[in-house]
Amino acid sequence: MxxxxxxxxxxxxxxxxxxxxxxxxxxxxxxxxxxxxxxxxxxxxxxxxxxxxxxxxxxxxxxxxxxxxxxxxxxxxxxxxxxxxxxxxxxxxxxxxxxxxxxxxxxxxxxxxxxxxxxxxxxxxxxxxxxxxxxxxxxxxxxxxxxxxxxxxxxxxxxxxxxxxxxxxxxxxxxxxxxxxxxxxxxxxxxxxxxxxxxxxxxxxxxAAAPEPAVARPRRNGVDAAQAYAAVRPPLPAPPELPGQPGLPPSLDAETPPAAGVDPTALEFLAARTADEAHRMLAEALGGSTHACVELTAGQDAVRLAAGLAGTPRAFRTAVGQRLATGSGRTRDGLASAVRAWRYGGAAALSVLEEEWAVEGEAWARARSALESAWEDDERPVLRVRGNRWTVAGTSCQLRLDRDGRWWPYRKERGRWAPAGDAARDPATALATAMSFGDGEGDAQV
Incomplete structure (x- = not known):
């Protein structure tokens, strides 16, 4: 060029x-x-x-x-x-x-x-x-x-x-x-x-929408392969149209009391989420997507389900959220922080929230190089490191390193560290996100 x-x-x-x-x-x-x-x-x-x-x-x-x-x-x-x-x-x-x-x-x-x-x-x-x-x-x-x-x-x-x-x-x-x-x-x-x-x-x-012109195929001894195949197997029907919205699961409101250990509210929520997921998968299939599904742990799936509670009635959200928190071994506040992390980056962001690991070898060398090049000497903040977490002295901000070398911004709220934004390759960018994170952007209500 x-x-x-x-x-x-x-x-x-x-x-x-x-x-x-x-x-x-x-x-x-x-x-x-x-x-x-x-x-x-x-x-x-x-x-x-x-x-x-x-x-x-x-x-x-x-x-x-x-x-x-x-x-x-x-x-x-x-x-x-x-x-x-x-x-x-x-x-x-x-x-x-x-x-x-x-x-x-x-x-x-x-x-x-x-x-x-x-x-x-x-x-x-x-x-x-x-x-x-x-x-x-x-x-x-x-x-x-x-x-x-x-x-x-x-x-x-x-x-x-x-x-x-x-x-x-x-x-x-x-x-x-x-x-x-x-x-x-x-x-x-x-x-x-x-x-x-x-x-x-x-x-x-x-x-692409115009009809294809007929093309004469050369004939040799025997039967044309395309005609033979069409004779034994008719053309497949057109794919179904995507419904405008997920289907409504059946109502569980009945006069008969539920069996022991069965929570109708939780079942209704799971049925609704299943319908949402089926609608999403159908949309991907009709669009030609071949994304492989990532298998989640029970704890990760609980957070995924809790993230879908937004917009539901308060009583419903409270009842289901409590079950998800208890079932995943979290407090209500812990689940709310996990949901916020999930919305920033799915399972990867959730791991950064809940796992602390020792940065060693090549990962440590890369992290140190990134931190040294992110600021001028007279602008570099004082950082205290523990594991994969760098806390900025004198502030309520923290940087967390994931195993892919990305930096996640965190802020301390009500005495605990909470996610404050998307990941960045540059630690200075991640810290700027943490610094500018609004006080009104609290945890999701579950």
Whole structure:
């Protein structure tokens, strides 16, 4: 791919313009960002992981994060293969920063769009500002890396740095914010404008709906195989349509008293949750999903069921929640914290809440390196470590490391540690999430 400089336009009003034969989108500069994560979505965090895991100098990445938070990144130009902005240092000096990403080939685009058109939900998700995980996974299986991987974000800056400097790192952090709002920015970087993608998807959908022309098959001695098969086995019926909502389980309200040890309230709840799960599995099957089910322990399944109590009547929620807490060996408050963790990250987040383990060997070396590169020496908080838990001295914040190397934010509430947000690869991002966690975001009521 040619990454040479092109003729730039002077439009910085956020509109779409033509850029030397390829579509360009220009996004206005953003105000400073105080606290919180610079990437909210999973695809925005994946973009930052490509920067943070691939940069050779962690200090430059930290400097870029500070510049991005300070609002030092000017208007951002996005076009196929390149994103550009002027980034100003603290003294006001501006440097042109470019980040390059390889465009997809014509063959890769054809395969990607064929995958997207097979499921209308993927297109709807993109239009709604979401990046469908299944599309990314299916594309990777087909040999197409939609999100950037380690070392794919190439840097070019007017300051002369040969790897990522503070200016290009700041630009990457700003792009993560743009991706949060509009995943089509990533598709444009990979080589196609939003309009071109949608037009191509519409054309493919129309072609798929058109009847196939009859094709004469060559005949040889004997019977045509397709005709023989159709004669002994009729075509399968069309798949069933997905019901608009889960089915209603039968009512257990009867004059006959329940048998000893049988709780009708609990049975009604389990029947309703089973109907919800069956509806979800049917939706995945009709959509072509092949996700394998993860087998949960009894304690994890109790938390999953408790997470489904939201929106149910208070008396019902109290009765079933108490049974789930008792059955899983938890207190009511403990179950509420477990439900909050589950909503942040399922079984993985629940393990971080309830398991403490010794960080040793290679895991310790990686954790120590991440903590040292996350802050400048004069900004690094004082951390007290016990197992996989780092508590920030003088605050009610804590970082917990999971076995995949991700950092989870925690805050102390009413004398106990509680989850405070999604995991992050960068401990500074996780700590910022913990610091900005609102007091009103308490445990789920179960």
């Amino acid at each position: 040619n990454h040479g400089d092109d003729t730039e336009t002077s439009r910085h009003d956020g509109t779409t313009s033509r850029y030397d034969g390829a579509t360009e989108r220009v996004f206005a500069a953003r105000p400073p960002e105080r606290g919180g994560s610079l990437a909210r979505t999973w695809w925005g965090r994946a973009w930052l992981a490509a920067l943070e895991d691939g940069a050779l100098d962690g200090a430059q990445v930290r400097a870029g994060r500070r510049l991005a938070r300070a609002g030092a990144v000017g208007a951002v130009s996005v076009r196929p293969g390149r994103v550009t902005a002027v980034v100003r240092d603290r003294d006001g000096t501006g440097q042109r920063a470019d980040v390059l990403l390889a465009e997809l080939s014509q063959g890769q685009w054809d395969r990607l769009l064929d995958l997207a058109v097979e499921r209308s939900g993927d297109v709807a998700a993109l239009l709604d500002g979401e990046m469908p995980p299944q599309l990314v996974e299916d594309a990777a299986t087909a040999g197409i890396d939609l999100l950037p991987g380690l070392g794919e974000l190439e840097a070019s800056c007017g300051c002369g740095a040969w790897d990522h400097c503070g200016h290009t790192a700041a630009l990457c952090y700003q792009v993560a914010r743009l991706l949060d709002d509009d995943p089509f920015v990533l598709l444009l970087l990979r080589g196609r404008s939003p309009r071109a993608v949608l037009d191509d998807l519409q054309a493919r959908g129309t072609a």
